[in-house]
Amino acid sequence: MNLLVLTATDGSYNSVRPEAEIYISLLKFGYNITIMTEEASAYATRFRENGIRIIDAHYKKKISPKTIKNIREAIREHSIDVVFATNSKAISNANIACLGMDVKLVTYRGTTGGLYRHDPSAYLNALNPRVDGVICVSEAVTKRVKKQIFDKSKKVETIYKGHELSWYNTQSMNLEEFGTKNSNFNVAFVANVRPHKGLSYLLQAAKKLARYEDIHIILIGQNISQEPYVSEIKNSGMQERIHLTGYRNDAPQIIASCSVLVQASTRKEGLSRVILEALAAKTPVIASAIEGNAEIIEDGFNGFIVPIKDADAIAQKIIELHDAPQKLAELSQNCAYTLETKMAHKTTVEKFDKFFREII
Secondary structure (H helix, E strand, O other): OEEEEEOOOOOOHHHHHHHHHHHHHHHHHOOEEEEEEOOOOOOHHHHHHOOOEEEEOOOOOOOOHHHHHHHHHHHHHOOOOEEEEOOHHHHHHHHHHOOOOOOEEEEEEOEOOOOOOOOHHHHHOOOOOOOOEEEEOOHHHHHHHHHHOOOOOOEEEEOOOOEOHHHOOOOOOOHHHHOOOOOOEEEEEEOOOOHHHOHHHHHHHHHHHOOOOOEEEEEEOOOOOOOOHHHHHHOOOOHHHEEEEEOOOOHHHHHHOOOEEEEOOOOOEOOOHHHHHHHHOOOOEEEEOOHHHHOOOOEOOOEEEEOOOOHHHHHHHHHHHHHOHHHHHHHHHHHHHHHHOOOEHHHHHHHHHHHHHHHO
16 A cells, blocks of 8 residues: 655654654555655654655645645655545645545544634545545544534544553653652643643642642643743742753653653643653553543543542642552552553554555
């Protein structure tokens, strides 16, 4: 099968890997693969080493005549059977490029929000009649897409973006550079913060944690040193024990060094990568009850599910694990199970192969 992938791989190596390794593994199923992506991206060298053809592409506009022209040329030159577009700008250009061409178009959907019948831009995405199939990152996303599409014959399916434990450097690191010790009960939070990431609820929970002198909170990511977060940290009662790292390439190692990860999102998450990174590091997760989180975290097995926007519940679960080290150790030992079963990379690749073959 000849597969053309339209994707952006200019993120960090760790963030790109779960998707990029799918294409490398599909080679073993007899695929001939061409990828239109950034030629200088982190994964370009590994693609070339494995015999994957790369066409330089930068997805900057929803409708780019140059990109559309290049997609059509690639389809013709390489006798493409399936085009797989993975981000919104790649998808909108692919919808136009594939018009009148004997090729199947499959798109990727990674979030529950932003796809509505009343929104004209949705018809440049998965709702476009030219789209033959949609691969969704979680059951929550699949449910949302199926609810919005008119053509019920369109193939829409959940395929988790699989992982392998061997991909992760989960060795702990010295946390003293952030102002805490590894022997403390360290709570990690990772996000490029926007309101729906729920940081405010963790900072409200901090007020109930202040009396525990060994509890520290490590905030990893961008956009945290701004209001309302600066004031919430100041008023938390544990300002000196809340540590901001900024953006870090070594976030997985920081997570591995912490006792627990909090993921407090209020909406829009399809399947949180940081939760999977935490599980790979054997760090239990306290996650809000949005649909995607509930597909990864089994309450009381590898973490806890708490109500959305509930600071008291977050604080309660942190205290529970702080006071019960045996329970914390039990959850930690269970973390790898999810990645080794339904979130396994091998399973993901097999399902991708099945999806593509069925659609043609």
